[in-house]
Structures are given as structure tokens and as C-alpha cells.
Amino acid sequence: MTSTLPVVTAPKVPAQRKPVPEARSAGRTSPSRRPDLLLCGALLVAILVVQGWNIASYPTLSDDEGTYLAQAWAVQEGKGLAHYTYWYDHPPLGWIQLALLTWIPKLLSPDSMTVGSMRVTMLLISGISAVLVYVLGRRLSLPRWAAGLGMALFGLSPLSVVLQREIFLDNLAVMWTLLAFTLAASPSRHLWHHFGAGIAAATAVLTKETMIFVLPAVFVTMWRHSHRETRKFALTGALTACTLIGLAYPLFALLKGELLPGGGHVSLWDGIKYQMTRPGSGFILDAASGSHGVLRSWLYYDRVLPLGGLAGALLLLATWRWSVTARALAGPSLAVGILALVAMRPSGYLPAMYIIQALPFLALVLAGGTASVAHAVLNRMRWVGRYGIAAVLAVAACAYVVPRWYDGDRTAVTAEANAPYRAAARWMATEVARPEKTRVLVDDALWLDLVHSGYRPGLGVIWFYKADLDPAVTKTMPHGWKDLDYVVASPTVRRDAVDLPNVKAAIQHSTPVAVFGTGADRIEIRQIQNATGGAR
Template sequence: MTSTIPTAQPLPEAAPPASPAPSAGPSRLRHSRPDLLLCGGLLTAILLVQGWNITGFPALSDDEGTYLAQAWSVQEGRGLAHYTYWYDHPPLGWLQMALVTWLPAAVSPGLMAVAPMRCAMLLVSAASAVLLYVLARRLGLRPWAAGLAMGLFGLSPLSVVLQREIFLDNIAVMWVLLAFCLAASPRRHLWHHFGAGLAAAVAVLTKETMLVVLPALLVTMWQHSHRATRKFAVTGAVTACGLTGLTYPLFALLNHELVPGPGHVSLWDGITYQMSRPGSGFLLDEGSGAHAALRSWLYYDRVLPLGGLAAAVLLVAAWRWSAAARPPAGPALAVLLLTAMALRPSGYLPAMYVIQALPFLALALAGSVHALSHVVRGEEGSGGRTRRRRVVVGSGVTAAVALAGVLVVPHWYDANRTALTTDANAPYRAAHAWMSDRTHVPDPARTRVLTDDALWLDLVHAGYRPGTGAIWFYKADLDPAVARTLPRGWRDVDYVVASPTVRRDAATLPLVRAALEHSRAVVSFGEGEDRVEIRRIDRRDRDTP
């Protein structure tokens, strides 16, 4: 692995050698050995920290269960989703997930549940971390700076928590990092830029919000393409991205689901829903949902979000530095674009949104330190006054780095220790064990249970009928196909697994709310707001007209 420092003028095209030198391979491997050792050591640490207690923390989320249930549906040949696919997200994300989880599901179908399948996300984390290191080197960062970016990205408590979870954003980040690596290829081959466009399209079809960072990808490609072929490279990348992205509306068109109509879902309705979702409010308004998401991010880590944002602003403002110290403008621009989207008062800001910014925040922070190191080294001058200035500035930077370490390391240690030792999913495991016990539920195949998707697959594996026995609680109110199987509404339900998600969202779901009101808690696992209750519908209420 070699480094290519971006220069102010394009490098001349070199004529290809008549035949490769015999020692070219060993020589390249020898020069890449420090990169391999550093990257391999950091990758080992990242996988160890992210993998330890991965099934216990954080608490299972309904979104994780939904994506995994959709992947299970693909594996079982039931369609693109475990219920009617309604174009809420492009399906490519869980199609990839189905490939990743196919082998463990084939070996042991019982493993196809949310907590164990989090282990599959370690493959995605490993690929993303390595791609980030490669990208940092291709953007001109020295090995120590590339290692700093990789460490910030993989070991920040915010990353440890969010990258463990089965989110489409994590898979999309892997693809967009591949696109940036290809765009910054030192060989400047046209096919690398076409590949960058293709990878970018896959990222967008995995999670559509990745559209936001595509301008930053174009900036990176423009900087690293040869002047003689730049127009062809950019045109080819845009064409590859656009044509690949058009397969999604083409799929809807071929299924006669592009526009609304009677008796079917449509891509247009899905887009309309996403665009009309209630906004989370202004990010800096303390009473808004967006600010609550921001607080949750800063609870785990303040250094990467705030430090990375400040570094991105600095890098974009100081991009006209000397060629040797020129910072990576593309990742810095990506941070600013994602921040601008988060600041929209009318926009919807989910907690996993920050996942898309994590690699660029890490690159911006490492890139700013790398650029500052060139200034400190003072390579343009060698006089005595310059050397004294270097000593003073270098001492100040060293003191600042030491102070940052003293302030950051203890907080990171405490936050990561929570992720490595806390078992937040014991209530879910206990609820699953209770619902799977035939002494409590003698005939699961004839029992109807409202549950969230975090437990849905577990109940299916326990013998409950998928879709109409184990019922994702949202669908009882929102899916007409499910409503037809419940002609008497909540009276046709036997149990409700009242998780925090079910209790929170029942306020807007009449059938689920009525089921909770006409049921009694049989057993409860956990305490407070995090408890999971097994509630049985009262027979007297159910038989009353």
C-alpha cells in the first residue's frame, strides 16, 4: 500500500514499462509492511472492542428487527419483506444483509435473530475501517494520521454503539467509502472512476440519504483525476451512478407500482411518506427531537462530532495551503453537507443519522492534525528563527495533544466499558424464553401475539405463524392485509409483548392501544421504562361485544 500526496499541478503521465521488474512485487510488499502492520493492529483492536458483548449492548431496536426480518423473508423466498413491501427504503440494503446472514442461518436457523446476527455487522465494520485507512493514505495522510482516522472511527464510543447495530446506514457507509477510495485512486484509471460511480449508486440504493455526500465524492474525483481525462472520468462516474440508480424506479415500473393506484403500493407513495414525515425540529432547540438525538450522540462522545465538525470547517477554509499540506477537502465537505441537512428545522433526524458522518468526521479530524504537523515542521524554512518557532509551536501542539488525551481517554474508557459489560437485552431474552415455553403457551401456532420486530423473528422460530400469529404491532393498525385477519380487532389478539417501543407508539395506534388497555400483565422482565411485559388479553373483555 503506497501513499500518493495530492499536488497543485497534475502529475505527468508515465509510459508503462516494457516488462515489470522482477522485484516489483516484493518491493511493494516491503514498502507496504508498515501500513499493513498498523492497519492490522488497529483492526484487531476495533473488532475486539466492537465484538465484545455485542449481543448485550445496546438494547435491541425495532429498526434492527425490521431489517433482519426483511432479510429473512428474502432468504425464505417470501418476497422483499415479511409484510407488504411498500417502498419505504430501497431493498438493496437487506438483500445484502440476506447474503451476509445466509451462512449462519443455514447452519442454525435459530440464530436468525437480532442479537446473534449483530455479529455479522463486524464484517461490515472491518471492511469500513480498512477502507477508511486506505482512503486516508490516498488522500495524502501519513501512516500515523491514517491510523489516527481509523482509530477515531472504530474506537469512539459513538461508533462502538452504533456500528454494532443492524442498520442500513452501516452498510451504506462501507459502499460510500469504497466509492471515495476508487475516486482517489493513484492510478487515475477511468474504470476506477466508473467503479466509484457504481459504488456510490449501491450506497444510495442501500440508504437513500447517502445522496447528500455525492457532491463531496465528485470533488474528490475532480481533485484526483488527470486533467486530460477528467471530463471523461466525471461523466463516466455520473453515468454509472445514474443508470444504476434508475434500476429502482424501473423495478417499480415493471411491477406496476411506480405511481399510486387502487389495490397496490407505489414508489411515489413511499417517497411522499418519507418527505412528509413530521420534522424533528431545529437541532439547537432544546425541546426538539433533533436536539434529543444530538444529546444522545454527545453523551457517548463529544470529541468526534464536535472536533470533527470544527476540523471540517478549518480544512475547507484553509484548502489553499501549500501542496504538501493540502488537506482532504472531499471528506470535510461531506461533513458540512451532512451537518447542513441535520440543521433543517423541517427535516426528520433519526438517531442513526450520525453513522453516515462518522468516517468523514474522523478523516477531517485526522486531516487537520496532519496539516498542522506540516506547519509545525516548517519545511519551507531552515533558519534559526524558523527552528525556534518550530520548537515553540511544536511544544504547544504536544501539550495540547497531551491535554486532549487526558480529557478524552477516561471518558472513552468509561463509555466503552459500559458497552463491553452492560447486558441491556436480558429482558428480551427472558420474554422470548417465556413465550417459547409450552407450559405458558401450549399451542403457538394458534396464538396471536402483538410484538415489535426486535422479537418477531424469535417468535417465528418458536412456532408462531409469521405475519398472522406473530404480528408486528404496527401492521395490526396500518396494513389492511393484516387487519382482515383480525375482524374483531384487539379481541382476536391473545398476547401483547409490551416492549418500550410498543408502549411508546401505541398512542397513535388504536388497535394496539385498546389491546394494552384490555390486557393484564402476566409477567414483567426488567425495570422502569426499559421493562418488557407479557400481557394477556382478558377473556371476559374479549368475549364482550
Template sequence: MTSTLDPVTAPQIPAQRRPAPPAGATGRALPPRRLRSSRPDLLLCGVLLLAILVVQGWNISAYPALSDDEGTYLAQAWAVQEGRGLAHYTYWYDHPPLGWIQLAVLTWIPALLSPESMTVGTMRAVMLLISGISAVLVYVLGRRLALPRWAAGLGMALFGLSPLSVVLQREIFLDNLAVMWTLLAFTLAASPSRHLWHHFGAGMAAATAVLTKETMLLVLPALFVTAWRHSHQDTRKFALTGAVTACALIGFSYPLFALLKGELLPGAGHVSLWDGVKYQMTRPGSGFILDQGSGSWNVLQSWLYYDRILPLGGLAGALLLLATWRWSVTARALAGPALAVAILAALALRPDGYLPAMYVIQALPFLALVLAGGAASIAHAVLRRGRSGKERRATVYGRYTLAVALALAACAYAGPRWYDGTRIAVTTDANAPYEAASRWMAEKVPDPARTRVLVDDAMWLDLVHAGYEPGLGVIWFYKADLDPAVTRTMPKGWRDIDYVVASPTVRRDAKDLPNVKAAIEHSRPVAVFGTGEDRIEIRKIATAGGER
């Protein structure tokens, strides 16, 4: 495999004889052409991949706690598998459906073999496939951005083994799928062979990422910067035009779908894409991320609880790379990832924007690559030898000693923090209350098929498999107030409900949902699982004429 070259000492090739990609004139190192033919690369990538899969897979169903978002995406995937449409309730254009269509494909065989296994905890296992592919793409992208082998491995380890990654990449989030497609787009855009079809493929992968999670639109400028830097000068305009065109044509399929269904614009008696976009753009903000006590501040603290090194170190490194772009070879090589980090950080810093907990997932691969690139720059500066033999002999031991000292100091700082975060992820059972509540509802309720119960989506599929009627028997609690198709079946409001499974999510959001709030107020707990704020209460509704 071609080794990376120092642009200062690399021999200059005459312009008329210089093969693509050039090494000296562009100021960047020559990336490897055939990564798959390099045994050291394959060995290092394989070992790291095995470590990532073991750490992320260990205790995957028990930690972190099941979330309503995970349940929603999986329930929508189940609806696609069952031929019930694009969602388990009315599809209202909250997100493009391609994300959970992919989940439906990924979970189809397990669900076919064992239908009762189509639950959030069990189906988290399919996310290991997504995490593994994304981790490999981080390594390949690092090598194509001219990182040395060890630095690309460091980036892969940061991305896959950070406690923040271990927790968030386990969960069934659309963001994890979108990151995989985004990394594929960057990898194709940075292809050293510079084939035109690679840039067309990058545009197609980028569009797939956006249709998986629409917020990936934010990193498209960084993708096109990468494509510009790695395209051949003679065909650059054609290649980028092809990439943009491919991305746009596939992306426009979503509004075209809404148009053909008559749901592009608002109207009486139907949902619309316009209303879905309007909701996403105008939803209540969670406050400024640096205001203590705001929702965004709490989200930031939850990220830093697991790992401070990757978010803060990566952000500082990205800003430094952008500031030194004109004269730093590393900064130019990593311009795309650094720009992606800067864009995502700028959006998170909006004064009153909405910041979900899974937002950082989109930045994780770029933070890892920027940190790895910074480590490579420091190592190069420390270990670079002088031109004379006398200088080399005088400094080599001191430079290696300094490099080892810096590496040990970094490990001493990061090691205990990563150990604590990872230990929590692989030993804690946060979902025992959910499992116990699900068993109670399956075993203690006399006639599930005729019982109506409000639950969050994390438990929705569990109760479907237990015999409750999908949609109208077991009801995603939001729909009891927000979906006319459900409220029409509840002429008496909360009195038409038998039970409420009051999870933390249900109790938190009930204040804005009159039927759910009234159902909780007019019920009594018959079983409680867990303690404190994380407890799950099974509450039986009491009507005016007595208990049901």
C-alpha cells in the same frame, strides 16, 4: 513505498516530464502508489483492525438495546432467504431493498447452519465484517488523500474505536452497509493510478450505497469533488461522465423495478414508490436540533453522551478546511470529506427536519478523516524544521516537546471519556429483558401455533423460531393498524389478539395505533421483565366475555 512530500520543499519537475499524479503544480502531496506493498502500512492497519474488531465484538449481542429497526431489517432479510418476497409483510418502498438483500447474503450461511440463530442479537456478529472493511477503507482513503501514515492510522482509530462508533456500528443498520460502499467509492475515486475503470467503479459503488440507504445521495457532490481532484486532466471529463453515468444507470434500476411491477405511481389496491418517497419527505419532523427538549435535541445529546470529540471536533475541522480551501494544501486534499461533513450537518440543522439516531453513522468516516487531517497539519506546523542547520539544532527539541505536550493533552482529555463510553459498551447487558420475555413466550404459552401476539420487530424472529405463525400469528405491531393484509384478518380488531409484548417501542408508538392502544388498555400484565422505562411487559388480552 513513496513517502509524502512537503510541496514547499519538494523539487519541481518540468511539466513535460512530470508523471501522474503531479506533486508540486497541484499543491498537494504525492499519495502512496502501492499501499499493499508497504509493510509498515500493513502492520499498522492490521493492528488497528484487530483492536477495532475486539472492542466492537466484545459484548456485541448485549449492548446496545435491541431496536425495532434492527429487527425489521433482519426480518426482511429472513423473508428474502425464505423466498417470501422482499419483506416479511407487504413491501411498501420504505427503503430500497438492496440493503437487506445484502444482509440476507451475509446471514445466509449462519442461518442455514443454525436456523434458530437468525435473531437480532446473534446476527449482530455479521456487522463486524462490515465494520472491519469500512475501517480498512478509512485507512486506505486517508493515505490516498496524502495523510502521513500515523495520521491515516489516527483516522482509522477515531472511526472504529470512538464509543459512538462502537455502539452504532454494532447494530444492524442499513447505514453501516451504505457507509462501506460509500468509502469504497471515495477510495476508488482517489486512486493514485487514475485508471478510468476506477472512476467507473466509484460510480457503481456510489449507486450501490444509495440503493442500500437512499440518504447517501447527500454525499455524492463530495464524491464527485474527490473524483475531480484525483482524475487526470486529459481524461477528466470522460472519467467523470463515466462515473456519473454508471451511478445514474444503476440508480435508475429502482424506479424501473417499481415501474415493471406497476407500482411506480399511486393506484387502487397497491403500494407505490411515489407514496413511499412522499412518506419519507413529509414524515413529521423531530424539531430543531438546537431547541432543548425537541426530539432532534435528544438525539444530539445521545450522540454527545458517548463522544463529543468526534462530532464536534470533526464539524469544526470541516468548516475550517472549507474556509481555508484556497490557500491550504491540507484543505484541498480533504475537500471531499470536509464537504460531506458540511452537507450532512446542514441537513441535520433543518428547522423541523426528521433526525434519526443512526443519521450520524453516515458522517463518522468523514469526521474521522477531517480530524486526522487537522492533527497532521498541526504536527507539520509544529515540527517543521528550518532550512539552516543552526535553526534546526536550536528548535528541534522545543518543537518535539511541544508536539508531545499537545498529544498528551489531547489524550488526557479524550481518554477518560472514551474509557467510560467503551466500558459501558463492553460490560452492560441491556438486552436481558428481551431475552427473558422471548423465553417466556416460547415456554409458557400453551399453543404458540394458534396464538396471536403483537410484538416489535426486535423480537419477531425469536417468536417465529419458537413456533408462532410468521406474519399472522406473531404480528409486527404496526401492521395491526397499518397493513390491510393484516387488518383483514382481524375483523374484531384488538379482540382477535391474545397477547401484547409491550416493549418501550410498543408503548411509545401505541398512541397513534388504535388497535394496539386498545389491546394494551384491555389487557393485564402476566409477566414483567426489567424495570422503569426499559421494562418489557407481557400482557394478556381480556375480551368482553372474559379472559382468553
């Protein structure tokens, strides 16, 4: 009997492949991160130095800054959502964040809770936003140099240096909006990134409600960067998260019984009605309008970023069908277009800080437009001539931009614009005999200074608008202006007193006892004649 043994053959061993380098393991579009970290870090240091140097002295203190910081102080002190009756002008999430940012400095030094000293907290916001601009630029396929250019444009433009120093809700809202864009453009395309983008977008709107105009651009970016198979689910989830969180604000008003108008309370409806019906500032291209004056103030600080960014957005939108860069930057270009159209409403109101919301998108599309033109032109040239032309164009651009930016940034780091405010606060702290018994009208830029000097918050030191517009304050003034002792007539107080009878009468029936500064920027401390207030 013959047995047949099976033939045993050695198993085939597959040829070993070379290990994939770590830098490429995440995908073809993920280069080594070290050059990005070095470039981003160097730009971040430059931005923080330029924006932080002389931050308390320039620009001039704003009444809006004082209002937001005083509201943050009220949150810290457990006095509610504002230092006076909260009415629904802005959602309170913005100054609640300010309260968190200023909590540790205020805990270490309570007297430092003033506008000038607390501006330093805005450096954290500016730094985070600048880094997000760079990361977003890289995620939107900008080359490293173009992403760095966008970051530099965003953080070092004189317009940015001035506005990002100030304690404005818009700066906080921009940070959350940039986070929403960055998560929406995540290369890993995780669903939680898209949900996070919806949450960040809602937080931006609840920080400053006008950021709602940018939401379409966020969802366009998410559409382009999501998986085709899960795109509808991702967008639905992000939109649901954004909507549910946004509804927290009207729900808050409903639970407080302040959603609709009624006797004896403020209402969200009245706040919305005021915002929709407030007098407009005119068409931005009408030389006689207030909006045109705001535009001139923006261009006074910098023409490169606003005009160049707008031109870049128009270029990218016009070349969207055949330009890879234009398609990649569709979201920021759309954001610039929407914000520009809103600013051009003939009957709209245009505040000076409005452009803060557009700054990162102007920077990105200007950098992207530059990259697109450079790619289209230089790639058609021979290798040697290509880099020569690039060097010439770069030198020409620097020769135009650097001197103008140098002058603007030099002013920001050397000028002293707030000496009159500090002198007025010092005079009120040292020359008034009994601050705790004195009633004085001030703008909100000085309100916290006087609170720290011993004046009673709310009814002793009074935000001047409240002397005419807040029933809780006016009922404590049965004799009107005669129940006051002093009025600190800053430029803001003098400008707005025209429409405030009590404030106007207080100025008319007072004499200056101290004046700090000269011209239109002077601050007058005026003692009211025939007063029945606490000082006499």
C-alpha cells in the same frame, strides 16, 4: 587502385543506472507498505475486539434492527422482499445484502437468525469500513500517523462502537460510500476505478437513500484525482454508471405496476411523498425539539468525534486556498458540511442513526485538521523543541480523550441491556400452550424469536404496526383487539401505541402476566381480556 576502408568505431554503451527500488517504482508518493500493513492490522484487531466483545448484549435491541433482519429472513425464505407487504420506505438492496451476510449462519443454525446473534455479521462491515478509512486517508496524502488516527477515531469512539454494532442499513451504505471515495482517489487513475466509484456510489444510495447527499463529495474527490486529459470522460462515465444503476429502483417499481398510486397496491410515489411530508423533529439547536434530543444522545456517548470533526471540517474549508492538506481533504470536508446542513433543517426529520453516515468523514477531517495544525506549528520550531512539543501535545490529547472513551467503551463491553428481551422470548416460547394457535403483537426486535418458537409468521406473531396500518393484516382482525391473545409491550410498543388504535386498545384491555426489567425499559407480557383469538 586504392580502396578506402570505412572507419569502424565501437558503439557507445550508455552508462547503466542503478535499479529503482521496488518501493519507489509505483511513483514518488508510494512508500513501503509494510509499516502501513502493520499499523492498519493492529488497529483493525483492536477495533474488532472492542466492537465484538459483548455485541449481543449492548446496546438495547432496536425495532429497526429487527425490521431489517426480518426482511432479510423473508428474502432467504423466498417470501418476497419483506415479511409483510413491501412498501417503498427504503430500497430493498440493503436487506438483500443482509440476507447474503446472514445466509451461512442461518443455514448452520436456523434458530440463530435473531437480532442479538446476527449482530456479529456487522463486524465484517465495520472491519472493511475501518480499513477503507485508513486507505482513503493515505490516498488523500495524510501521513501514516494521521491515517491511523482517523481509523482509530472511526472505529474506537464510543459513538461508533454503539452504532456500528447495530444492524442498520446506514453501516452497509457507509462501506459502499467509502469504497466509492477510495476508488475515486486511486493513485493509478485508471478509468475503470472511476467507473467503479460510480457503481459503488449508486450501490450506497440504493442501500440507504440518504447517502445521495454525499455524492457531490465523491465527484469532487474524483475531479481532483483524475487525469486532466481524461477527466471529463472519467466523470461522465462515473456519473452515467451511477445514474443508470440508481434508475433500477424506479424501474423495478414501474415493472411491478407500483410506480404511481393506484387501487389495491403500494407505490414508490407514496413512499417518496411520505418521506417528504412526514412530521419533522424540529431544529437541532432548539432545546425543546426531538432533533436536539438526538444530538444530546450523540454527545452523551462522545463529544470528541462529532464536535472535533465538525471543527476540523470548518478549519480545512477555511484554509482550502493555501493548505495542501485542506485541498487533499476537500471531498470529506464537503461531505461533513453537507450532512451537517441537512441535519440542521428546521423542518427535517433526524433519526438517531443519521450520524453513522458522517462518522468516517468526521474522523478523516479531524485527523487531517490535526495533521495540518501540527505541520504548520511544529515546522516553525527547532528540531529538538519540535518533538518535545509534539510529545506534550500528544500526551495532553490522550489525557483528555482516553478516560472519556474508556468509560464509554467499558460500558459497551460489560453492560447487559438485553436480558429483558431474552427473558420475554423465553417466556413466550415455554409458557404459552399452543404457540401455533396464538396471536400476539410484538415489536420487530422479538418477531424472529417468536417465529423460531413456533408462532405463525405474519398472522400469528404480528409486528404491532401492521395491526393498524396493513390492510392485509387488519382484514384478519374483524373484531379488532379481541382477535388477539397477547401483546408484548416493549418500550417501543408502549411509545407508539398512542397513534395505533388497535394496539392501544389491546394494551388497555389486557393485564400483565409477566414483567421483565424495571422502569421505562421493562417488557410486559400482557394477556388480552375477552379475546376471541386462537389461545382460547
